Amino acid sequence: MSVAQTTPPLTLKPASGLIKKFSLTRAKEGVIKGLLFVCASLSLVTTLMIVWMFLTEAVFGIGGNTAFFQEVSLLDFLTDTQWSPQFSEKHFGILPLLCGTVVIAGIGGLIGLPIGLAAAIYLSEYAKPKLRRIIKPLLEILAGVPSVVYGYFALVFITPYVLRPIFQSLLGIDVDVFNAMSAGIVVGVMIIPTVCSLSEDALRSVPGGLREAGYALGSTNFDVSLKVVVPAAFSGIVASFLLAISRAIGETMAVCIGAGLMPRLSLNPFRSMQTMTAYMVNASLGDTPAGTIEYKSLYGVGFMLFLITLGMNILAQRVMKRFREVYE
Amino acid sequence: MSVPPKLQEPHLARRHRIGKAFEWLCCGSTWFGIVVLGVLLLSVGWKAMTWPAPKAKPAGSPTASTEAQQLSPPLSKKFFTNYHSRNPREAGLLSALWGSLWLTVLVALFSVPIGVGSAVYLEEYSIEGRLKRLIQLNLSNLAGVPSIVYALLGMTAFVKMFGLFHKDEEKTLVVNLLFTTVDVPLPFDRTLISGALTLTLLVLPTVIVASQEALRAVPSSIRIASYALGATQWQTIRHQVIPAAMPGIMTGVILALSRAIGEAAPLMLIGALTYVAYTPGDISNVSDIFKNPQGLLDAPFDKFTAIPLQIYQWINQPKAEYSHVAAAGIVVLLTILLLMNTAAILIRHRFQKQTRW
Numbered sequence: 001m002s003v004a005q006t007t008p009p010l011t012l013k014p015a016s017g018l019i020k021k022f023s024l025t026r027a028k029e030g031v032i033k034g035l036l037f038v039c040a041s042l043s044l045v046t047t048l049m050i051v052w053m054f055l056t057e058a059v060f061g062i063g064g065n066t067a068f069f070q071e072v073s074l075l076d077f078l079t080d081t082q083w084s085p086q087f088s089e090k091h092f093g094i095l096p097l098l099c100g101t102v103v104i105a106g107i108g109g110l111i112g113l114p115i116g117l118a119a120a121i122y123l124s125e126y127a128k129p130k131l132r133r134i135i136k137p138l139l140e141i142l143a144g145v146p147s148v149v150y151g152y153f154a155l156v157f158i159t160p161y162v163l164r165p166i167f168q169s170l171l172g173i174d175v176d177v178f179n180a181m182s183a184g185i186v187v188g189v190m191i192i193p194t195v196c197s198l199s200e201d202a203l204r205s206v207p208g209g210l211r212e213a214g215y216a217l218g219s220t221n222f223d224v225s226l227k228v229v230v231p232a233a234f235s236g237i238v239a240s241f242l243l244a245i246s247r248a249i250g251e252t253m254a255v256c257i258g259a260g261l262m263p264r265l266s267l268n269p270f271r272s273m274q275t276m277t278a279y280m281v282n283a284s285l286g287d288t289p290a291g292t293i294e295y296k297s298l299y300g301v302g303f304m305l306f307l308i309t310l311g312m313n314i315l316a317q318r319v320m321k322r323f324r325e326v327y328e
Numbered sequence: 329m330s331v332p333p334k335l336q337e338p339h340l341a342r343r344h345r346i347g348k349a350f351e352w353l354c355c356g357s358t359w360f361g362i363v364v365l366g367v368l369l370l371s372v373g374w375k376a377m378t379w380p381a382p383k384a385k386p387a388g389s390p391t392a393s394t395e396a397q398q399l400s401p402p403l404s405k406k407f408f409t410n411y412h413s414r415n416p417r418e419a420g421l422l423s424a425l426w427g428s429l430w431l432t433v434l435v436a437l438f439s440v441p442i443g444v445g446s447a448v449y450l451e452e453y454s455i456e457g458r459l460k461r462l463i464q465l466n467l468s469n470l471a472g473v474p475s476i477v478y479a480l481l482g483m484t485a486f487v488k489m490f491g492l493f494h495k496d497e498e499k500t501l502v503v504n505l506l507f508t509t510v511d512v513p514l515p516f517d518r519t520l521i522s523g524a525l526t527l528t529l530l531v532l533p534t535v536i537v538a539s540q541e542a543l544r545a546v547p548s549s550i551r552i553a554s555y556a557l558g559a560t561q562w563q564t565i566r567h568q569v570i571p572a573a574m575p576g577i578m579t580g581v582i583l584a585l586s587r588a589i590g591e592a593a594p595l596m597l598i599g600a601l602t603y604v605a606y607t608p609g610d611i612s613n614v615s616d617i618f619k620n621p622q623g624l625l626d627a628p629f630d631k632f633t634a635i636p637l638q639i640y641q642w643i644n645q646p647k648a649e650y651s652h653v654a655a656a657g658i659v660v661l662l663t664i665l666l667l668m669n670t671a672a673i674l675i676r677h678r679f680q681k682q683t684r685w
Contacts, residue, residue, distance in 0.1 A: 025560060032562050033453055039445030040454070040463055043536065046529055047466050050477065053484045115357040122354035137673055138362050144583075144669055145365070146590025148636045149658050152643055153368050156375070156651055192361040220340075222347030243472065250474025252593035253636075257643055277476045277593070284483075284597045302480045306473065313472035317465075 054306065057299035068300035071293055077300065083263040083274075085283070085294045092297060094304060096263040100180065100273035104255055105248040107184025107269060108191060112248070113241055115188070116195025120237075123196070124203040125225040143193035150190055151257025154182035159258075167270060178260025178272040186254050191244040198243065202236020203229055235319050242316035246309045252277040276305045369662070375655035376403040379417075380648045402649075402656035412604075412638065416649035421657055424638035426607040427520070428589055428664075430627055431634055434524035435531065435588050440581055442528075443535030444570070447577075450536075451543040452565055471533040479597035482526025487598055489515035510625045518599040520608055521628040526594045531584040538580020542573035575679035579672045586668040590661065592636035604633040635661045 061067035069077070072092045080093025119139075123132055159175065159182045167173045175181075206229050214224040230237065260272035261282045274282070283298050378401060410420025454460045484490060501512040516522040546569050554564040570577075609627030611617055617624060633641075635657060642654035 029560055029562050033449075036445045036449035036453060039442045040449040042442060043446065043463060043467055043470060043532065046470060046481075046532070049485055050473070050481055053481055053490075056490075057484065115360055118354040118357035119361070122351070122358045126351055126354060127358070135358060135362070137669075138365070140673075141666065141669055142361050142365050144586055144590070144665055145368070146592070146636055146661065146665070148590070148592045148639050148643075149368070149372070149662065152639070152654060152658060153371070155643065156655075157367070157371050189361060189364050196358075196361075220343050220347045222343065222350045226350070246472055247474075250476065252474070252476045253640065256593075257640070277474065280476050280480070281593060281596050284479075284599065298480060302477055306477050309472060309474055309477075310469060313469055317468065 050306070054299060054303045057296065058303040065291075066296075068293075068296040068303075071296065072300065081265050083279070085297050090293065092293075092300070094276075094301065096265040097274060097276045097279055097301065098304075099265050099267070100259065100263065100278070101249055101275040103180050103267060103269055103273060104184045104187060104259060104275055105245055105251075107181060108187030108248040108251075109241075109245055111185060111188025112191035112244060113195055116192045116240075116244065117199050117237060119192065119196045120199035120203055121225055121230070124200050125221070125229060139193045139196060142189070143197075145190075147190065147251060147253040148257070150186040150254040151183075154186045154254060154258030158182040158185055163270070173270055175270045176260070176272045178258065178262070179270045180259045180273040181269040183255045183258030183273075184269065186258060187248045187251050190251065190254065191248055194244045194247060195240050198240030199233070199237045202233035202240065205236070206232045235322070239316040239320040242312050242319065246312035246316070249312070250277065250305065250309050252281060256281050276301050280305075372655045372658050372662070375652050376659045377401045379652055402652045403659055407653075407656055407660075411606075412633075412641070416645070416647055416653050419642070419650070419653050421635060421638050421660065422612060423604045423607050424633050424635045424657070425660075426612060427604070427632040427634045427637075430520050430608050430632065431524055431527060432585055432589055434520065434628060435527045436581070436585055438524065438528040439531055439535050439584065443532055443581070443584075444539050444577060446532075446536045447539030447543055448565060448570070451540050452561070452569065467533050467536060471537065475530055475591055476593050476597065478526055478530045479594035481529065482522060482594055483597050483599075486516045486522040486525050487518060508622060508625065511629065513629060516629075518631055519629045520632045522598050523595050523632065523634070524628070526598060527588040527591060530591065530594060531588050534584040534587065535581055538584070539573070539577045542576025542580065543569060545576060546572045575675050579676050582668050582672040582675075586665050586672075589634075589668075590636055590665060592634075592640055595634055595637055596640070604631060606630075608632050635664075 056062050056065070056067065058068045061070060077092055077094055079095070080091050081095050082091035082093050083096045084091045123135065127135065155178070159177065159179060162185075163175050163179065163181055168175045210228055210232060211224050214228040219228070255275050256278040259275065259278065261274050261278060262272040263274040263279070264271060266273075280298055280301055283294055289295065406418070407420045408425065409422055410418055411422050412424075413419040450460060450463060454463075501514050503510045503512055513519065516525075550568050550572060551564055554568045555561075559567070608630040609623030609625075610620060611623045611627065639654050639657040639661065642650045642657060
């Protein structure tokens with residue numbers, strides 16, 4: 001906003017105060033701007049550091065350090081059905097970990113996505129403002145509960161008091177102490193606030209005119225919300241689903257505590273399973289020395305996780321941008 | 329008009345019934361999460377106030393039952409003054425409490441200036457263009473990176489410093505601050521500062537985005553008025569824009585910090601999950617600060633533990649009593665988070681009412 005730059009060229013000599021010359025104030029302004037730019041670029045540096053870390057530790061080692069994928073071939077990593085880095089015969093097949101992640105995120109999604117969307121529809125279409133003012137902070141609190149607490153809840157409440165009575169006593173299915181089901185349920189609860197608040201934003205941005213047009217044609221409240229508002233906000237809803245699933249995949253502590261640490265390639269949700277995130281926590285617990293293959297496997301698994309979540313986030317952004325209906 | 333009303337009515341009644349059922353379904357879904365939250369709080373609270381029932385003792389032994397009654401519950405005064413112990417009835421979270429406090433303070437010290445600075449640059453200085461779009465896109469991607477990846481980054485960048493220092497070359501840098509010296513281990517290893525820096529990277533996108541929104545909400549008339557009075561850009565930002573955006577920034581910062589307090593996974597990968605029987609800098613109450621001011625400077629380079637880590641450690645203990653000790657830890661953690669959330673909500677409400685632009 002320096003005035004001197006915008007002053008049109010005059011034949012008259014401008015007043016001395018307007019000439020751009022060195023002053024302490026100007027120098028200070030420049031320095032501050034530079035400092036703020038450094039702050040803003042730190043986020044880029046973070047990304048570069050993440051990329052650098054994965055490239056050097058997982059893809060191609062430098063300085064005499066061999067990377068994970070140089071020791072374990074990518075084909076073995078993606079197709080081997082065993083994950084046993086701790087055993088003497090080491091296998092590094094990501095499939096069991098991927099299976100655990102998909103099963104738990106899937107259960108979480110089946111629970112969290114419909115409930116979150118229904119809650120969003122209720123809050124945006126049905127609830128009175130007063131009720132909204134009560135429910136929104138409560139949902140924020142739900143979103144703020146740390147994941148260790150959810151893990152504890154899965155282990156000491158959901159498994160013994162919900163899953164065991166229903167599935168073991170009534171239906172006769174064995175339920176392990178650590179099981180994917182309890183972890184999936186708490187992950188579902190954890191993503192409810194994410195889905196709800198993002199979908200609600202999308203639903204509320206649908207202009208009232210569309211709703212009124214629907215009512216004018218004789219629609220009931222139900223018709224308007226499900227056949228007019230939800231389709232109109234569809235891109236936002238899909239984006240919220242993708243973000244929520246990506247959160248479910250990256251979820252660590254709840255899954256680690258609730259589902260246990262047994263890598264298993266199976267679809268039975270009542271057995272113990274290990275996810276990619278839980279493996280990373282578990283491998284770091286044993287204090288694996290740097291340079292060993294187990295230590296490097298952390299980066300291999302982390303890289304995989306990073307790529308999956310990044311892919312889903314980018315997809316969500318694309319969906320938002322590409323298919324957004326623009327209302328004036 | 330042409331549709332005979334007779335034909336429509338039975339359908340209409342059914343449609344309204346379906347609509348009503350749908351409304352109830354949605355209402356139920358809304359309350360589902362809140363009910364789960366309630367059950368969670370009740371079950372954890374109940375566990376935190378009781379010890380497990382003693383294993384079937386001979387019926388006529390009055391000493392056992394009276395002894396159980398006299399014991400204080402897991403969540404008692406003792407819980408805040410003891411360290412972790414092999415005996416679950418003596419276990420407390422003193423070291424974790426101070427560890428979390430230090431983490432919060434350090435994360436706030438790092439993330440507030442950097443976060444607000446970035447937001448100010450992006451909102452006030454940067455010109456619309458490729459660089460700004462790139463930074464924005466990068467921010468939204470960083471916000472979606474799982475915390476365990478940040479943990480890996482923290483381990484690589486701060487604990488090991490990208491392997492710049494080889495195992496046998498690990499050294500201590502002595503920083504001279506004129507009046508005193510501080511020993512800084514290089515690489516940082518498993519110290520508070522590594523944990524704090526990792527959590528800073530984790531919460532930074534949240535802080536930046538919240539601050540950006542707060543700055544965007546300040547009307548441009550305030551800036552223009554300030555320029556008209558001859559203020560420079562930085563003077564305008566410093567004295568007009570930031571104060572006006574303060575409530576929004578504070579709300580965002582508090583919420584981000586409350587996320588940092590509850591995070592366990594990043595700290596775990598850094599290797600903070602150890603048995604720690606001291607507090608950072610040997611400061612375990614306020615008077616220690618005056619007795620041992622050097623401790624304030626040494627603390628960031630001490631090994632540490634934090635509340636969520638301590639809870640995880642207790643959950644993993646085989647003894648049944650530790651499950652109740654973990655519940656007591658959870659009650660403390662949730663109380664802290666609840667207070668911070670309430671503060672954030674109150675700040676938002678208070679200033680929403682006061683400000684009139």
